[in-house]
Amino acid sequence: xxxxxxxxxxxxxxxxxxxxxxxxxxxxxxxxxxxxxxxxxxxxxxxxxxxxxxxxxxxxxxxxxxxxxxxxxxxxxxxxxxxxxxxxxxxxxxxxxxxxxxxxxxxxxxxxxxxxxxxxxxxxxxxxxxxxxxxxxxxxxxxxxxxxxxxxxxxxxxxxxxxxxxxxxxxxxxxxxxxxxxxxxxxxxxxxxxxxxxxxxxxxxxxxxxxxxxxxxxxxxxxxxxxxxxxxxxxxxxxxxxxxxxxxxxxxxxxxxxxxxxxxxxxxxxxxxxxxxxxxxxxxxxxxxxxxxxxxxxxxxxxxxxxxxxxxxxxxxxxxxxxx
Amino acid sequence: xxxxxxxxxxxxxxxxxxxxxxxxxxxxxxxxxxxxxxxxxxxxxxxxxxxxxxxxxxxxxxxxxxxxxxxxxxxxxxxxxxxxxxxxxxxxxxxxxxxxxxxxxxxxxxxxxxxxxxxxxxxxxxxxxxxxxxxxxxxxxxxxxxxxxxxxxxxxxxxxxxxxxxxxxxxxxxxxxxxxxxxxxxxxxxxxxxxxxxxxxxxxxxxxxxxxxxxxxxxxxxxxxxxxxxxxxxxxxxxxxxxxxxxxxxxxxxxxxxxxxxxxxxxxxxxxxxxxxxxxxxxxxxxxxxxxxxxxxxxxxxxxxxxxxxxxxxxxxxxx
Numbered sequence: 001x002x003x004x005x006x007x008x009x010x011x012x013x014x015x016x017x018x019x020x021x022x023x024x025x026x027x028x029x030x031x032x033x034x035x036x037x038x039x040x041x042x043x044x045x046x047x048x049x050x051x052x053x054x055x056x057x058x059x060x061x062x063x064x065x066x067x068x069x070x071x072x073x074x075x076x077x078x079x080x081x082x083x084x085x086x087x088x089x090x091x092x093x094x095x096x097x098x099x100x101x102x103x104x105x106x107x108x109x110x111x112x113x114x115x116x117x118x119x120x121x122x123x124x125x126x127x128x129x130x131x132x133x134x135x136x137x138x139x140x141x142x143x144x145x146x147x148x149x150x151x152x153x154x155x156x157x158x159x160x161x162x163x164x165x166x167x168x169x170x171x172x173x174x175x176x177x178x179x180x181x182x183x184x185x186x187x188x189x190x191x192x193x194x195x196x197x198x199x200x201x202x203x204x205x206x207x208x209x210x211x212x213x214x215x216x217x218x219x220x221x222x223x224x225x226x227x228x229x230x231x232x233x234x235x236x237x238x239x240x241x242x243x244x245x246x247x248x249x250x251x252x253x254x255x256x257x258x259x260x261x262x263x264x265x266x267x268x269x270x271x272x273x274x275x276x277x278x279x280x281x282x283x284x285x286x287x288x289x290x291x292x293x294x295x296x297x298x299x300x301x302x303x304x305x306x307x308x309x310x311x312x313x314x315x316x317x318x319x320x321x322x323x324x
Numbered sequence: 325x326x327x328x329x330x331x332x333x334x335x336x337x338x339x340x341x342x343x344x345x346x347x348x349x350x351x352x353x354x355x356x357x358x359x360x361x362x363x364x365x366x367x368x369x370x371x372x373x374x375x376x377x378x379x380x381x382x383x384x385x386x387x388x389x390x391x392x393x394x395x396x397x398x399x400x401x402x403x404x405x406x407x408x409x410x411x412x413x414x415x416x417x418x419x420x421x422x423x424x425x426x427x428x429x430x431x432x433x434x435x436x437x438x439x440x441x442x443x444x445x446x447x448x449x450x451x452x453x454x455x456x457x458x459x460x461x462x463x464x465x466x467x468x469x470x471x472x473x474x475x476x477x478x479x480x481x482x483x484x485x486x487x488x489x490x491x492x493x494x495x496x497x498x499x500x501x502x503x504x505x506x507x508x509x510x511x512x513x514x515x516x517x518x519x520x521x522x523x524x525x526x527x528x529x530x531x532x533x534x535x536x537x538x539x540x541x542x543x544x545x546x547x548x549x550x551x552x553x554x555x556x557x558x559x560x561x562x563x564x565x566x567x568x569x570x571x572x573x574x575x576x577x578x579x580x581x582x583x584x585x586x587x588x589x590x591x592x593x594x595x596x597x598x599x600x601x602x603x604x605x606x607x608x609x610x611x612x613x614x615x616x617x618x619x620x621x622x623x624x625x626x627x628x629x630x631x632x633x634x635x636x637x638x639x640x641x642x643x644x
Binding site: 050063065074140 | 426450477
């Protein structure tokens with residue numbers, strides 16, 4: 001079945017709402033407007049304003065209300081329009097959602113799902129181009145996932161809703177128009193494991209989310225040069241699938257990490273650190289990171305392009321780890 | 325105002341005295357280094373928790389602040405469990421993991437113990453939203469201080485609760501100071517009832533030193549909320565007799581101001597109203613002190629959570 005990433009998200013939301021009366025969707029313009037990215041288009045009319053609930057521009061209150069409703073027995077899906085605005089709800093996510101189970105001695109749980117768009121690449125300038133999933137992946141008590149494929153866009157939500165802990169879903173906004181084939185009956189997928197998207201033998205390209213299509217494109221370019229690159233999609237950013245990272249590095253002996261976050265103190269840094277700690281002797285060359293340049297993302301296209309990971313940069317990084 | 329029966333009066337007096345004696349002992353135990361971390365005493369403000377809680381039903385929810393020993397005790401969290409929590413013992417209300425600022429109790433639907441000023445308000449809105457969606461007639465009582473009124477979360481939460489007509493009782497304990505900053509030094513509009521009312525929900529000011537007034541105001545507010553009339557806001561004007569925390573030298577207020585408020589001690593006020601003699605008061609006090617003694621013994625005898633359990637309850641399930 002030919003479909004889009006956006007439609008996969010929409011179908012996942014619709015199915016979740018139809019399947020479980022405890023599930024409701026809330027966020028800014030998710031209802032009548034149909035969602036800033038049209039991910040909930042039609043759901044308000046089909047399911048009503050209680051289940052598909054428009055909120056005021058009060059990120060802290062409606063994210064906190066989602067956490068409270070989860071404590072109260074519901075299964076809320078909270079949409080934050082973009083991760084840029086999630087900073088206004090950081091207190092609720094960090095101090096409440098992430099802490100309550102442990103701090104209450106296991107008495108309370110917070111089965112909330114918080115979705116948000118992430119990433120740059122649309123000339124939206126510095127305040128609308130953040131990739132903050134790495135910040136959230138720092139926090140114990142949260143699960144953080146980044147669907148990079150149609151199947152994950154369709155299948156991660158039901159698994160996240162079934163999880164008793166808070167799950168944050170980061171959807172890279174550039175992926176919403178991604179087209180592809182989805183098998184009939186595609187459903188829930190696991191939110192524990194990384195996945196090899198392209199097997200290879202010469203170098204491991206570890207990435208996730210919006211950088212996955214770029215990394216796969218780079219692998220294609222490399223194949224034409226006779227370089228066999230393995231692409232590992234992390235999928236789950238917390239807890240990281242460390243075994244999968246070590247396994248691919250053990251196989252290829254070389255590592256390039258592609259991450260749209262800024263380079264310093266990034267997810268890419270965590271991946272490299274894990275390999276340094278636990279896979280050091282597998283390595284035949286120093287690992288290389290392809291991340292965003294350490295600037296606020298600028299508006300003009302040529303500068304924005306230069307600031308983000310791109311296929312040629314990934315290809316150059318691979319040549320560097322292969323040939324020094 | 326309802327008539328104050330002697331039975332109700334004595335019950336309220338006992339509850340306030342339980343909180344007072346418990347906290348006086350906590351202050352001693354802090355000096356003895358049995359209790360560590362931050363310790364924020366409620367002494368002087370007991371009439372609020374003692375007045376509010378009897379007006380709630382067991383299935384209602386409570387969201388409190390980091391100055392919440394009184395709320396926990398008045399809500400019915402066992403004193404033993406609260407004291408053990410102060411010690412950080414495994415037998416504590418939160419298994420010792422929260423301490424003074426983070427008392428949780430699922431059995432009484434006591435949702436903490438929130439140490440970020442204003443952070444509990446969105447949670448209370450969400451608990452009430454869950455009740456509304458599940459067609460429950462439960463009420464969520466949310467305590468916070470005057471300092472929280474300066475936070476964005478206060479304004480966002482009152483707006484959301486009023487917009488969606490959610491069953492929340494907002495209880496602002498106005499003790500006139502946000503730690504050391506007086507209300508008039510922090511807020512352009514010091515009329516907190518006017519602020520709350522601007523979100524189109526009924527709001528009223530109550531003498532927070534009069535436990536009977538607190539109870540009566542809570543009763544009518546809770547009844548309206550349970551009738552489906554949406555949220556209510558009460559400002560309870562009170563005063564903290566002790567320092568903000570154990571690290572506070574109290575340089576921001578005068579001794580005479582403290583003395584003026586101490587003359588309106590809620591326990592003394594109610595005792596005078598009940599005309600309770602020395603012997604009866606001493607007998608009540610002895611009962612309360614023996615409960616406190618027992619809680620200290622319970623906490624002393626408690627155990628430390630094994631270090632091997634440090635990372636349990638971070639997630640419900642471990643990665644496979």
